[in-house]
Amino acid sequence: MIDLKVGAGPCFALLRPCHLTSIEAPLSAVRAVLTGVPDMQPIDRPTAECATLAKRDLKPGEKLGKIGERDYRAWAVTAEALRAVPLGLEEGATVLRPIAKGEMLTADNCAPDETLTVTRLRRAQDVPDAAATAAA
Numbered sequence: 001m002i003d004l005k006v007g008a009g010p011c012f013a014l015l016r017p018c019h020l021t022s023i024e025a026p027l028s029a030v031r032a033v034l035t036g037v038p039d040m041q042p043i044d045r046p047t048a049e050c051a052t053l054a055k056r057d058l059k060p061g062e063k064l065g066k067i068g069e070r071d072y073r074a075w076a077v078t079a080e081a082l083r084a085v086p087l088g089l090e091e092g093a094t095v096l097r098p099i100a101k102g103e104m105l106t107a108d109n110c111a112p113d114e115t116l117t118v119t120r121l122r123r124a125q126d127v128p129d130a131a132a133t134a135a136a
Contacts (some may be wrong), residue, residue: 006135051077051104055097064090064110072105085110088118 028039052072058064064071067087074087083095083106090105092113099109112119 014123049077049079049084050086050087051075052090054099054101054103054105056101058095060095060097062095064093064095066091075104083107085112086122089113089116089122092116 032038051074053075055070055073058071062071067074067090072087074092075084077084084104085107089112090110090130093105094111094113095109096111097109103109114120
């Protein structure tokens with residue numbers, strides 16, 4: 001909670017009075033059917049990405065742990081500003097150069113594990129028409 005700038009603690013109370021996805025999603029579907037107008041529509045490009053920041057100083061050669069452990073945390077950035085390795089590709093990644101606490105993990109300082117299926121899928125997603133090319 002300190003990392004999220006909520007305070008020093010040790011006690012915290014979390015209140016989420018109106019985010020009820022089990023109600024919101026069905027209501028959105030009903031509105032779309034009844035009015036013919038969806039609440040949201042997809043667009044042709046990503047607008048945001050979940051990047052990562054180092055939670056501690058990282059040394060070259062270190063393998064990063066799983067999401068939520070002690071190595072990195074999520075940070076939302078605009079897709080245009082992204083030089084970071086996306087959050088989902090950090091597990092098992094190798095640190096290439098020293099990374100200071102609070103520094104963004106990028107392709108210059110961190111290499112994802114290219115043997116993982118999630119990494120291969122993301123690479124295909126990032127290249128236009130790569131999925132079609134791979135399927136051919």
